[in-house]
Amino acid sequence: MKKALLLLVASLIATAATAQLKPRPDAFPPQPESNAAKAVSMATTPAQMAGWDRYPTYSTYVAMMQQWAADFPTLCRLDTIGTSVNGRLILSMELTANPSDTSLPQFFYSSTIHGDEVTGYVLMLRLIDTLLRGYGTNPQYTSLMNTTLICINPLANPDGTYRYGNNSVQYSTRYNANNVDLNRNYPNPFAVAKAALQPENAAMIAYFDRHRFRLSANLHGGSEVLNYPWDSFTSLQRPHPEASWWQAVCQRFMDTLRTVSTTHFTDVNSQGYIAGGDWYVITGGRQDYFNYYYNCLELTMEVSSVKTLSSDQLPTYWNFLQRPLVNYIAEIHSLPGSDTVPDTTLAVRSAAATPVHIYPNPAVSTLHLTPTTAPVTVSDIRGRELLVLPQGTTAIDVSHLPAGLYILRSGDYTAKFLVRRQ
Ligand SMILES: [Zn+2]
Numbered sequence: 001m002k003k004a005l006l007l008l009v010a011s012l013i014a015t016a017a018t019a020q021l022k023p024r025p026d027a028f029p030p031q032p033e034s035n036a037a038k039a040v041s042m043a044t045t046p047a048q049m050a051g052w053d054r055y056p057t058y059s060t061y062v063a064m065m066q067q068w069a070a071d072f073p074t075l076c077r078l079d080t081i082g083t084s085v086n087g088r089l090i091l092s093m094e095l096t097a098n099p100s101d102t103s104l105p106q107f108f109y110s111s112t113i114h115g116d117e118v119t120g121y122v123l124m125l126r127l128i129d130t131l132l133r134g135y136g137t138n139p140q141y142t143s144l145m146n147t148t149l150i151c152i153n154p155l156a157n158p159d160g161t162y163r164y165g166n167n168s169v170q171y172s173t174r175y176n177a178n179n180v181d182l183n184r185n186y187p188n189p190f191a192v193a194k195a196a197l198q199p200e201n202a203a204m205i206a207y208f209d210r211h212r213f214r215l216s217a218n219l220h221g222g223s224e225v226l227n228y229p230w231d232s233f234t235s236l237q238r239p240h241p242e243a244s245w246w247q248a249v250c251q252r253f254m255d256t257l258r259t260v261s262t263t264h265f266t267d268v269n270s271q272g273y274i275a276g277g278d279w280y281v282i283t284g285g286r287q288d289y290f291n292y293y294y295n296c297l298e299l300t301m302e303v304s305s306v307k308t309l310s311s312d313q314l315p316t317y318w319n320f321l322q323r324p325l326v327n328y329i330a331e332i333h334s335l336p337g338s339d340t341v342p343d344t345t346l347a348v349r350s351a352a353a354t355p356v357h358i359y360p361n362p363a364v365s366t367l368h369l370t371p372t373t374a375p376v377t378v379s380d381i382r383g384r385e386l387l388v389l390p391q392g393t394t395a396i397d398v399s400h401l402p403a404g405l406y407i408l409r410s411g412d413y414t415a416k417f418l419v420r421r422q
Contacts, residue, residue, distance in 0.1 A: 033116070033307050040170045041311045052126050052318060054311050055118060058088065058158065058166035064125060065091050065154075072132045075145065081153060082203020085177035088158035090203055093128050095150045097135065097142075105332045106211050108296075109325075110153040110204075111219035113182045113286060115160015116172040119304040120219025122314050124154035127325060144329055151211065156218075157182055157200060172308060176200055183220075184282065186289035187407070188232065204286070208294050209405070215332040216298040218286055221307040225268040226250045227300035229291045231276035232283050242297065243275070245336035249299075252331075253324045260320040267305050276300060293407070293416055297335070299328075356410050362418035365399040367408075374411030380404065 043054040046064045056064060069078040075097055081090040098104060109127070111120030131150065134141035144150065155161060159177040161169055176182055180198050186205075187197070197205075228246035230238060240246060250273035257265060257272070265272035268279065276287065290298040304317055357370045369376070371392055378387040378396065386406075389396060398406075403421040407414060 035116075035170050035172075035308050038170075038308060039310045039312060040168070040308065042168055044167070049125070051315070052122065053314055055122060055169045056125070057168070058162050061125070061155065062089060062091070065093060068093060068128060068132055072135075075132055075135055076128075079151075079207075081207040082199065084157070084159040084200055085198070086159045088162065090153065090156060090158065090200060092151050092153040092207065095128070095131055095145055095152070096148065097145045098147075099149075104147065104149045105215075106149045106151065106213045107329050107332045108151045108153070108211070108213045108216035109219070109329075110156050110216065110286075112154070112161060113156040113200075113218060114174045114220055114222075114307075115157040115163065115176070116169075116174050117219075117221035117304075117307045118161060118169050118172060119221045119306075119309050119314065119317055120301070121154050121161065123303065123318060123321060123325065124152050124219065126318055127322075128152050128154070130322070131326075140326065140330075144326070148329065148332060150329055151213070156204065159200075169308065183218075183286055184284035186284050186286050187293075188283045188288070201286075205405070208290065208296070213290075213294065213296045214335060215329075216290060216296055217301050217328060218298060220300060220302045221304045221309075223268055223302040224265040224272070224305050225279070225302045226253060226265075226273035227276045227279060227287070227302060228273065229276060229287050229298070231285045231300070232281060232288050234277040234281065235275040237277070240275070240291070242336045246275075246297075246299070247273070249328070249331050253328055256324045256327055257320055260323075264317075264320055268302075292414070356408070356413050356415060358408060358415055358417055362420040363398050364420055365397070367396045367398050367417060369394055369396070369408075372410040376408060376410045379407045379409070 041054040043049045043056050043060050046056075046060055046067055048054055049056055049060065049064065065078050068076055076093055076095045077099070079092045079094055081092050083089060096104060109124055111124045112118055131141050131145060135145050136142055157176055160175055161172045163173045164171045174181060176198055178198060182198055182200055185198050185201050228243070228250060229240045232238075235243065251271075254265065254272040268274060276282070276285075285300075287298045287300045290296045303321060309317065356372055359368050361367075371394055373391060375391050376387075376389040376393045376396070377385055378389075379385045386401070387396065398419050401419045403419050405416055405418055407416050
């Protein structure tokens with residue numbers, strides 16, 4: 001009886017809390033915004049970006065990235081993550097003053113996986129410019145670039161942003177050129193994937209394979225809130241193993257932001273952050289994928305209530321987000337627990353699971369594993385189950401598998417491994 005009463009009270013509280021929440025812009029069906037009446041000014045040359053109150057055309061964007069690489073060759077290099085369905089570039093600027101030091105912690109910012117959520121796109125461009133020009137004069141930027149590899153991908157979905165041509169973001173769209181929502185398209189750690197992995201996401205996964213990012217953030221728009229993992233569950237169903245660390249990081253971000261703005265980042269709740277699933281459960285998002293499979297602590301930042309800001313509002317958003325965005329990079333030097341060493345075994349974070357050690361990795365013919373206490377399954381990166389093996393399995397014949405990345409599950413434990421072909 002008492003338990004039933006408590007459950008009733010808990011459900012009433014949960015209902016009340018839910019009722020106050022703004023619907024997640026990522027919820028289905030997502031609500032498009034009409035940009036027809038907005039003042040969206042475009043910069044057709046890098047010089048026109050000087051006031052940071054315009055959106056770049058696609059060619060201006062590429063020219064800016066190339067110009068920084070040319071102007072600051074000792075502080076950055078331009079890398080190509082991949083190409084979109086329509087052949088546009090997915091670029092990453094890699095900033096550090098110590099490129100030869102391969103032991104540096106690696107940080108990653110990425111924006112605009114939803115092509116119409118473009119505020120973060122300009123914020124990331126301005127962040128690159130600010131870090132490069134501040135090196136040697138601003139002590140914080142100098143220290144960060146001496147001690148960290150900072151990789152910044154301003155535009156993850158260029159086909160969505162430039163949906164109707166390279167010269168305007170006015171009619172940008174959420175989806176890629178195949179009309180797929182890229183933030184529902186990542187293999188789900190907790191369920192079989194439904195759609196074919198899109199080229200933009202496959203390229204991003206390969207980019208993560210070439211790095212060992214430990215902290216990252218993915219910038220969206222449509223609300224103003226920090227959204228920490230998991231997205232696939234409520235915090236009661238399955239809390240993130242580092243939930244208390246996430247809450248402390250989000251609180252520090254908001255403390256810094258509040259020194260400049262007391263009104264922004266209040267449209268979901270007053271504290272400005274939330275566990276993703278407590279806001280709205282989604283699956284197939286990038287955040288859970290990289291947290292789960294890559295041991296990379298990725299945060300979702302919803303940075304503006306309006307997806308496509310009038311361009312004259314962009315400097316206002318930079319004004320209150322600049323310091324929190326830079327400070328978030330520095331959080332890589334305060335990662336939780338002792339688990340600050342990059343995970344070179346490709347094993348993944350999995351709460352309360354018995355580890356299964358797998359070797360060699362990459363494998364060519366046989367993958368060995370320590371005795372398992374549950375049946376073993378092997379899936380490809382699209383989530384298709386390829387092999388089912390009994391409990392106690394200690395060797396798997398992988399000689400017939402094509403080269404690529406595979407996911408091994410045994411009970412609650414998940415690991416990924418590579419098959420290599422000469
Ligand atoms: Zn979004």
